Amino acid sequence: MPKTSLSKEDVKAMLLLACERIIAAEPQLSEADRNLGDGDHGLGMQRGMTAAKEKLNAAEPDSVEKAFSTVGMAMMSSMGGASGAIFGTFFRNGGKALAGKETFDAAALAAFLQAGVDGVKSRGGAAVGDKTVVDAMEPAAVKAAEVAGDALPEAITAVAAAAEGGLEASKALVAKFGRAKTLGEAAIGFPDAGAMSVTVIINAMKDYITA
Amino acid sequence: MPKTSLSKEDVKAMLLLACERIIAAEPQLSEADRNLGDGDHGLGMQRGMTAAKEKLNAAEPDSVEKAFSTVGMAMMSSMGGASGAIFGTFFRNGGKALAGKETFDAAALAAFLQAGVDGVKSRGGAAVGDKTVVDAMEPAAVKAAEVAGDALPEAITAVAAAAEGGLEASKALVAKFGRAKTLGEAAIGFPDAGAMSVTVIINAMKDYITA
């Protein structure tokens, strides 16, 4: 039954599903990185989400904020690489925006995504169109702000579609950051690996919320 | 028309044919060495015979001895490797046994082969059955002594058959010298590369003499 608001335990369960989905998607994520980078993106995300899963499972979260920031901390310390810093920042900064919130609803989703993508942009310097995670994160955050008043299941469904749209659009782009930045025209046609991870995570959130 | 006795110019022509035959046999000789050794025997022999050809072509030989020893010197200095020392010694020591001879006949053939194989045996320490050049050289030398009174074409034909027989017999042997010596039973079935070179050279002599 679709959930209109998540408790901190629900958030934990939702994030555990995201961990599982990333771990299972390792081959596709690495393959995407092989086309544009060094082929290890899936391995790094798998490492990070395995660590996150362990940390989440170790204790019940004190708060909604803590559930997200636990994932961020675990990714930040266990992964390294570009995506360790990026996703660590995303979950930590996104989590901070939820300080004090008892539940996770569409407004919280919007706050989380906006703070997350802002952190990523200021950490890595990338903007939409640079063929990075930002291409999926930013449209998702923009859409989340638009639907912040909707019910959570509708909101996350719209947000997931926006992220997917961003990923799709990233295929047409020339990379400006990360290892793919020297590929030039050769990058065109391939989706960005990091953006693909963003959609896997947001789709897992959607599946948990709308299930 | 078969030749019963060779002048020093004939000997030069005969040795030039041997050079050509070895150069052309490079792939088979290397292949044989790949089975038992490091795969370079044909390359070394090709290098040596290319140098020998040049030296032979540079001037008419002073003597029968000189024609053979020119080949030996050229191989010795240009090849290196086991076969440079082996074939260099073979042609040099064999040549020395012909000092003072004006022509090359069946008796000279016997003297050449005996001195050649003796030199090789004392240089390398191998005997018949050790899966080396000696397995082709020694039967050839023994046969040459037997037919030393025959006409040269008949003698060389018998000697070439003896060398071939030795090569054939070498297939069944376990190597005791050279790189193949650690192969043990695994060497069985493969002919020795150096012995193969011996037959190529003696067959070239036969073809020149009997043509």
Added chain:
Amino acid sequence: MSSNSAKKIINDPLKCADELFEGLVLAYDGKARKVGTRSIVMNDLRPDAPALLIGGGAGHEPIYHGLVGKGMADGAAIGDIFAAPSPDIVLEATQAVNRGKGVLYLYGNYAGDVMNFDIGAELAVEEGIEVKTVIINDDVASAPPDAKHNRRGVAGLVPVVKLAGAAATKAASLDELARIAQKAVDNTRTVGVSTKPGSIPATGQPTFELADDVIGLGMGIHGEKGVGLIPMCTADELAPKILDLIFADDLPLNAGDEIVFFVNSLGSTHMMELLILLRAAKPILEKRGLKVHQTIVDNIVTCQEMAGVSFSITKLDAELKALWDLPCESVGYTKL
């Protein structure tokens, strides 16, 4: 566990970084020690001195951690295979190398390294440790001279760390150490080519695809694209192609200039080929009037069994030359 199509002598493919790191520490015979998760730090460091910390992803051995040594880096923060070290690792290494005079971070220009070292620096500053950063961006083929911030750090790392390591044995302040390291970077240029991919240890998959009849000119050490593909060619044809790209760059290399010339194998390209390339390259350098003060021919900056080579040139002024001539010893590079 993934199947390992690359036929490598390893254990758990996912534990390569941790295990090679343990081996590396053992290779130092007690001269260096393990710190924290995956950092290595020299024992017996000069007290009250600015520290030199390097780092990067694993899988490129002997760099980065193999350049820790006497007259080389004081320590290294190591990531997983092809992944920058996490900020935690950077912090642990920073704390261990710091001797009250601050820490210079010196590493190659990759997004992951920049972000993780930057976060590590923020954490270190919170703990009262002064940090400066010099980024190595020697790869000429990765961006034009007016976009140096986009250039990768590749084999030029070796002469740069050698020079900065020598400076770290003498420098009175972190600023002085940073100035010299930056000068070494400014004076170093590299162009690499690749003929075959390496493999990713965790999966056995090739790091990129390359046809048998082409060479990737200007490719990075992970297979990042360079200036383009050229037909497979001879050593004599390739050497000038590489050098011309370096000569065309913005570092003035004029008659009489003294240089370090480093011919590096990316992994499985054999030293025979490096020497044949050196034979082709040296007359070109001499024709330009460059004086090679030191030639290095080795495989120090690698990507598993990737095949290919790079040429690096470091121009020495009087200060850098004096530093160059100091002895150094590390697993990756040693000179008397």
Added chain:
Amino acid sequence: MSSNSAKKIINDPLKCADELFEGLVLAYDGKARKVGTRSIVMNDLRPDAPALLIGGGAGHEPIYHGLVGKGMADGAAIGDIFAAPSPDIVLEATQAVNRGKGVLYLYGNYAGDVMNFDIGAELAVEEGIEVKTVIINDDVASAPPDAKHNRRGVAGLVPVVKLAGAAATKAASLDELARIAQKAVDNTRTVGVSTKPGSIPATGQPTFELADDVIGLGMGIHGEKGVGLIPMCTADELAPKILDLIFADDLPLNAGDEIVFFVNSLGSTHMMELLILLRAAKPILEKRGLKVHQTIVDNIVTCQEMAGVSFSITKLDAELKALWDLPCESVGYTKL
């Protein structure tokens, strides 16, 4: 010209030995010079001293010629690819290194090397130069202890040349130099394994065949057979297999003994794997009570892009340890 299926960066495949040799001389930056056809000899040698000459076939770079250096060999006589140097080359090198006190020949036990160096020695003696010979036969897997004359010389060459090179800087007589070199040989054992063949530069053909799921245990550096094939296994499984073969040999290695431990890549096996193997091996050495005085992890004894590794152990007595601790510098091996 043969097609080159191995995708190597070379010129004429039949000229590799000459060209790599020219490159090697250039790599010495004027510290060594070319002599005769294909010999390299150090400049500035100690006058009136016995000389150390090494040599062998090319294609195994950085050995043999890359071990010429300060505190290393005085010179090297180099053959064609995988072929011992001819007697002429040996003689030219002998004349160039001789400083009136005779010349020690030190090389690996291969039929071609023995015969060519022996003929070279005969020529040298005719010219009044005293020659002694010490043959390196460290490869345990190539023959039983009672048939050492049949054992190949492999990676143990590196510690042996290092020790003999140190001795050559001090020895008063050729006899003393030969005694120490022989002692270094007697104290050195190696076992290698191979996972993939190298290629013959002239033809691009593999040097041998090996199935994907096996390792050649005890194989020589040209792919000569060892003790047999074993199933592909992990580093942790392989390290004890190699060490057990060394421990089972006739060199006593007892608790308290000090050793040099050398982990060598045969070419394209990456340093990551060497380090993972070192991690597996060192505890086994320690458990036996052996003290590793120096660890070397490098690719010095290679066969083109052959994959595989070898472990070499050299036991140090007081005399050898003092010699070990002297600095040395060469293209192939340098220590402070």
